[in-house]
Amino acid sequence: MTARLSSTTDTNNLYSRDYYLWLSHTAQLIKEGKFNEVDAVNLVEEIEDMGRNEQRAIESNLVVVLLHLLKYKYQPVKRSNSWKASIREHRRRLRKAFSASPSLKRYFKEVFDECYQDSREQAADETGLPLDTFPTFSPFTPDQILNPDYLPEE
Structure with a gap:
């Protein structure tokens, strides 16, 4: 009530x-x-914030997929099922977000390069490998990121 x-x-x-x-x-x-x-002023603010939250979720999930794909590709001796499970889970989250809001796929493509740079830096931090181990530009395409069967070769 x-x-x-x-x-x-x-x-x-x-x-x-x-x-x-x-x-x-x-x-x-x-x-x-x-x-x-x-209260239209605050209602508009809340609606806009909801959109920003959706965008942040796309970025977060994309960074995680990219991070684990980089680790999988460039640190093959440490590959684990938890990396594969994380890749699968965050791909699933992206697919669900695109299913609910197809326009977010355009945003995914807009922030892809920026998210790759974030994941590249994080991969260097997590692996202890030099940053230049990881290519300046993503070795993965947006389609590969979303492909549930794609894993990079050594």
Whole structure:
């Protein structure tokens, strides 16, 4: 049950006082068609933040796949099933995100090179290998990153 607020000012202040109640109240106002009572400024901010969260998830999952593929390729004596499992899991997360929001695949391609650089640095940190062990540009294509059967050869 949503608490009734006495004024638009109360609704606007609710965002900073009780976020969960603000969410519930805002949803109820929208359901009831009371759009003029909605705290539009904070609602827009929240919607935009939701989009940024989706983008950050793409970046995070992409970096993990790239990282483990680099380790798999350039540190073959230390290959493990946990690396393969991590690659599989983060590919699955990417596929699910693209299934739910196909437009995120465009973002995936936009940030691919930047994410590769992040994974390259992290691979050097985690393996102890010199940074220049890993190519300046990704040895993997976006299609290989998403291919559930792809693993690099030695």
